[in-house]
Amino acid sequence: MRLVIARCSVDYAGRLSAHLPLATRLLMVKGDGSLLVHSDGGSYKPLNWMSPPCTLAESEPDEEQAAGGITQVWTVTHKKTADRLIVKIHEVLHDSAHELGIDPGLQKDGVEAHLQQLLAEQIERLGDGYTLIRREYMTAIGPVDILATDEAGASVAVELKRRGDIDGVEQLTRYLELMNRDPRLAPVRGVFAAQEIKPQARTLAEDRGIRCVVLDYDEMRGVDSGHARLF
């Protein structure tokens, strides 16, 4: 990511045409070549931008532009549409580049993690007499989301998903196979818990003796009183 603070004017031609008069702004060039033009206020939305896939070309100003105080011209062209963003730079006040790497940023992880936290707090949703042993119980092939015991004290491994798909059942199956080889744990039964369970996944799970539990996320959130609510 490259960050440039510059006095510039910007023109956009595409779905509509728009113009930004000369002012000092932040130009954010992302790794994929996309460009965001931000001011020091307003909303999270840039003043103007070009979405990927696009290419940025830097060029020298022509004589007329140079006479007008323009020191460089950026032309950002969209690869599929004819959209174009033209940045006329008068003065560069800051210019730095940074390696950020790819972002794991998934909102899904948030919901899944929250579901895990909620189910750990409300483990009785799996059945009366259930007790939480541990979240993220580590095995040789990865962490089991939740390990619990049922009313008889037998181990139960819980695989948690937002959307219960076949992949999740396979994953849980692998954990169960491994854990059932450990005499300190065996016998371990499986519970496949999700907000929504696909019919194919349910069929496969039940065929393997894995119980399916559909979780009501909103209801679980409503019950949750572990910490002060903001709303």
Add this chain to the structure above:
Amino acid sequence: MRLVIARCSVDYAGRLSAHLPLATRLLMVKGDGSLLVHSDGGSYKPLNWMSPPCTLAESEPDEEQAAGGITQVWTVTHKKTADRLIVKIHEVLHDSAHELGIDPGLQKDGVEAHLQQLLAEQIERLGDGYTLIRREYMTAIGPVDILATDEAGASVAVELKRRGDIDGVEQLTRYLELMNRDPRLAPVRGVFAAQEIKPQARTLAEDRGIRCVVLDYDEMRGVDSGHARLF
């Protein structure tokens, strides 16, 4: 505007619906205290953000957090909704501040401006014998979008909108009232022209003797051949 590149994780307090795992990101602190968290890819939309009005507080990590590698904690609190964004910073790779000043803002030469231009060129869409007098005809309370004369030579004030709402009818009514006091112009009739006119607006307009005209933007564009098209 302050720009920080940091390895950080981000959480909403209360609802974990948006958790961002540890990664290197751009933290953009705008002059109004609002915060934008950007990754090096994706859309123009930040991964997460807090809109103004809000305040940013920097604090030291507690012992547990420090043991986990957190060097500082930013808490961004919304002033009205109690929304909270918590940024746990592990490592700061860049930190710079810049004075940008206020931005003059985006000039959209979008649909409304284009509609005005097109209607000026195709003024006969209002009726046979219509003649354009002037675009942006200035009055004491602001410019009338289009001033024309009808087949009988009487003045017609046109208010142009993309979406014809009640506000637009009120605006035109004020113009008409003012212009009809001017003996050089009076009598002036009104035309409310828009791509789409809401029923309430139409009712109000017709009740006041203002004619409503729905414009077909695409059709008008098709006729237009004044300059090269992008699509």
Add this chain to the structure above:
DNA sequence: TCTTTTATTTCGGTT
């Protein structure tokens, strides 16, 4: 086929 993302959207709610 189905799921996720974007839109320089469109809309309503709020200064």
Add this chain to the structure above:
DNA sequence: AACCGAAGTAAAAGA
């Protein structure tokens, strides 16, 4: 009237 952000949207893109 302007601004902002969500979206019983919608359409395109991606997997």
